[in-house]
Amino acid sequence: MRRRTPDPRELMNDRQNDAKSRSLFSIVFMPTLRCNCTCSHCFEKLTAVSMDDSLYEKVFEALRAIANEVACDTLRIYWQGGEVLSMSPESVRNALYEEQRVFAGSGVKTERHLQTNLMPYESRRWRDIVRLFDVNTVSSSLDFPNLYRKTAGIGPEQYNAVWLKKKAEVEADGFAVSVISLINRGTLEIGARRFYDFYEREARVKNLQINLPFPGYNVEPRPLDRDALTRFVIELYRIWIERGRSLNLSPFKALEERILDRPTPILCGFSYSCAKSLIAVGPRGEVGQCDCWVCTFPEHNYGSLFTHSARELLEAQSRRAFVDRALLLASQTKCGECRFFQVCYGGCPIRAFALNGNMHTPDYYCPVYFELFSTILDQGELQWKASHDAI
Ligand code: SF4
């Protein structure tokens, strides 16, 4: 059976909110900020910078020190860009070998995940390298309808058709493809049924994660209309149930588990503190909370892998703002009164920071989450009642 590749931001149950007590810690590893695409909704400030091969040894030694400092058994390394496949295959191979060499005998197991837009994939060039990641599934992104994804030669209107061909090529090489879909204003216009049909019947994906746009470097897109977005996600949730949960649709499944009080891995945006289980490393060794921060708001970075020790990075003042966020929200904002606080913990800090101007405020999409959580709870109660009535 194929394992599903979790999204980089799909992490451990953060009710265990002490990194020291965990066995898993994750690194968003960005060895390059180069990308073949020119998407107008990209939140990253892309540049031609890539990590030099000569740095890999130092980088993985520093990551091993971080793994020791947080006392994790497993370090999960999410390879992202930019676009990893815009690097040379030799450089990716060198990095993977260096990682294995540095962690050998360390007592820390490493896992790798690969996020790629797929467009540069060519079997003869990449198949054997992707095998070295030891994954069954690669993670990619595809929006529907596509308004923003494009390359210099492929416009948004042709992009999805080209992507589907690449997906077929990757699958023919023996890898499954999971998809992150960023909701856009076009998605809200076509509605949840058409959206679900596209991924299930046309794109034929099994593992789909819906994500809300991240604010970032580019001006597009503007925040989504929250009322329209609420209607969309609730309709999508209902269609998912009506279709027998036929897709592994994140974050619905995890939210159901959490709302019905069964601990489960969940998206970082609904974790007690994303900082407890994840950090990101950029191509110059810069360390920040996640790719959104490293690429877009580097003034919030924690330091550098090359000039700071693991302890200094983990104890950086700038990291405390993330670690303490849920506590501050509980004591100083409406989150403290919210019946869903232990489901949501105030949502994602970057959406609060970029859209409200303050990380220590509830996520901009709070009203959407609240309505979705209420619908899931109602549905759970309905199911509970149905099963007890049947007894
Ligand atoms: S959104 Fe992803 S694929 Fe598109 S330009 Fe940005 S990094 Fe590249």
Ligand code: SF4
């Ligand atoms: S800032 Fe948001 S996207 Fe980044 S790790 Fe934290 S919760 Fe996840």
Ligand code: SF4
């Ligand atoms: S739903 Fe809104 S108020 Fe409730 S915890 Fe989440 S962000 Fe805070």
